[in-house]
Amino acid sequence: MKNVLPLPRKEPEEEKQAEQKAKIIKFPEIQVTETAEPGSSKRPRVKITTHYLYYRDKKIPISRFEKAGYGKLLRLLVKEIS
Incomplete structure (x- = not known):
């Protein structure tokens, strides 16, 4: 007598695809606000003179x-930063 093993049950394709879908998480909106004092002008951060x-x-x-x-x-860095 032969040993008979039961065949594995096949799941429908739709169920497999539903399980494999990743959950989509929305990226939060980021708003950048510049906090500058009114009336103040932007000064250069770096200044180079002769000495x-x-x-x-x-x-x-x-x-x-x-x-x-x-x-x-040094002169190249100041030129890039300014």
């Missing part, structure tokens, strides 16, 4: 950067 670098209301001598060999890099 000093002005950054965040600090006066930094440029000679520090030039002695270390970063004079050209």
Whole structure:
């Protein structure tokens, strides 16, 4: 006598697809608000003169950067930031 194994039951295609669908979550809307004081104009964040670098209301001598060999890099950075 042969051993008879029951065949696996096939589920309808619609049920499989319904189970596999991912739940869609909406991305929250983001609003960016700029909080600028009325009447104030935007000042440049970085300013470079012949002897000093002005950054965040600090006066930094440029000679520090030039002695270390970063004079050209400093000027390029100031140009990009401004």
